[in-house]
Amino acid sequence: MDAEPTRVETVLVSWVMALFGRPVYRPFVDSLDLKGDEAVLDFGSGWAENSLLIAEKLNKGGRITCLDVSEEWLKVAKHRLRRFSGTNFVLGDISEANLRDASFDLVIVHLVLHHVDASIRERTVKELVRVLRTGGRLVIREFMISDHGIALDEVRKLMSGAGLTEQSWSRHRRILLQDTYQVTWTKGPPLSGHTLP
Numbered sequence: 799m800d801a802e803p804t805r806v807e808t809v810l811v812s813w814v815m816a817l818f819g820r821p822v823y824r825p826f827v828d829s830l831d832l833k834g835d836e837a838v839l840d841f842g843s844g845w846a847e848n849s850l851l852i853a854e855k856l857n858k859g860g861r862i863t864c865l866d867v868s869e870e871w872l873k874v875a876k877h878r879l880r881r882f883s884g885t886n887f888v889l890g891d892i893s894e895a896n897l898r899d900a901s902f903d904l905v906i907v908h909l910v911l912h913h914v915d916a917s918i919r920e921r922t923v924k925e926l927v928r929v930l931r932t933g934g935r936l937v938i939r940e941f942m943i944s945d946h947g948i949a950l951d952e953v954r955k956l957m958s959g960a961g962l963t964e965q966s967w968s969r970h971r972r973i974l975l976q977d978t979y980q981v982t983w984t985k986g987p988p989l990s991g992h993t994l995p
Contacts, residue, residue: 808845808870815845826908826939827851829980834858836903841865841892841926842910846875852906853882863888863902865895892925900931907938909978912948919956927960930985936962942969942977950979957983
């Protein structure tokens, strides 16, 4: 993972996200089709734009857990989500976070898996699957380009190797931003009649 950001970096990124983040992140959160009662893990929550948008949708007793290796980013997340109940903030690596087995309905991994060192990606994915309940979803969005992203084939190998079933995938092209792909995985059998391209 990247080093701890400086205070200047957190302020700058937070300012840029306040101006431009919602149009970029809202379509992703809307695509999650939240009912409002889910337990959600935001893995590598960073400045918590996804977490904030998710918290706004969790109006039926749902909860959001922000997990990040950065103490500075968790401070930002706590500040941004301070008005919401049902929030939890966990500092550290997923393998040391003491999260209960099968405790989340949804795990999101948004533009962060490429930051996880290749030597621990498999272990990290297995931990994410461990905390996901049977029938739960793991949704990943990553950059398409190889120098700042992770290949879809590698992600598919990691996720299927950890026991997840791919349910859907899509490619997203955005003006002035790098292309991304988004894949939804479930813990359990595939949906009946579902086929992938």
